[in-house]
Amino acid sequence: MTPAASACTSSTLACRDCGRMIDLCAFCERVECAVASCHVCLRLALGETLAHPHAHGG
Amino acid sequence: MPTEGTKASRPRAGTVARTGVPTCQVDDNLGAVSQRVREAGWNACVVVNRERIVMGLLRAEQLGGDPTHSIREAMRPGPSTFRPHVAITEMAEYMGAHKLENSPVTTSDGRLVGLLVREDAERAARELESTTTQPSSK
Numbered sequence: 001m002t003p004a005a006s007a008c009t010s011s012t013l014a015c016r017d018c019g020r021m022i023d024l025c026a027f028c029e030r031v032e033c034a035v036a037s038c039h040v041c042l043r044l045a046l047g048e049t050l051a052h053p054h055a056h057g058g
Numbered sequence: 059m060p061t062e063g064t065k066a067s068r069p070r071a072g073t074v075a076r077t078g079v080p081t082c083q084v085d086d087n088l089g090a091v092s093q094r095v096r097e098a099g100w101n102a103c104v105v106v107n108r109e110r111i112v113m114g115l116l117r118a119e120q121l122g123g124d125p126t127h128s129i130r131e132a133m134r135p136g137p138s139t140f141r142p143h144v145a146i147t148e149m150a151e152y153m154g155a156h157k158l159e160n161s162p163v164t165t166s167d168g169r170l171v172g173l174l175v176r177e178d179a180e181r182a183a184r185e186l187e188s189t190t191t192q193p194s195s196k
């Protein structure tokens with residue numbers, strides 16, 4: 001409802017549950033997701049999820 | 059409507075996930091992997107290391123990429139993965155809402171259990187619903 005100040009941000013996606021700005025939906029990893037969720041809310045909803053923030057080859 | 063039913067028979071992400079999902083390693087060649095995956099009747103492949111820790115995921119979009127690329131170049135690194143104990147009804151609901159075709163299921167240390175396919179999850183959830191909606195007015 002309260003439009004967040006759209007100043008200089010690369011992320012325009014907000015978590016549907018908590019409103020936090022996110023780069024990608026934590027569930028489907030898409031930038032365009034109508035029901036986007038952040039990692040925190042997803043974790044609360046589904047228990048634990050594991051995303052590897054850095055998948056270094058070695 | 060969450061129903062506290064018989065917990066023993068309640069399917070979860072780990073029991074519905076397909077354990078025979080094709081896998082490959084980061085140094086493999088995309089062209090060869092794509093062909094193998096297609097021949098096996100799949101449209102996804104999980105990238106793992108030698109310990110079967112999930113490193114990335116190739117969905118149809120990535121599998122259709124430049125066949126000369128390595129898997130390392132083509133894969134989506136660090137995909138969201140889910141634990142085996144997550145209730146299948148929740149997963150089916152989320153996968154439907156997010157239009158996600160498949161999702162890797164891993165143990166807490168990142169080891170691949172299988173790939174949960176949306177249609178499997180939705181079917182299992184429907185079956186579960188039909189068995190738990192029997193009228194049980196105390």
Ligand SMILES: [Zn+2]
Pocket residue numbers: 015016017018019020037038039040041042
């Ligand atoms: Zn959130």
Ligand SMILES: [Zn+2]
Pocket residue numbers: 025026027028029030033034035036037156
């Ligand atoms: Zn999403």
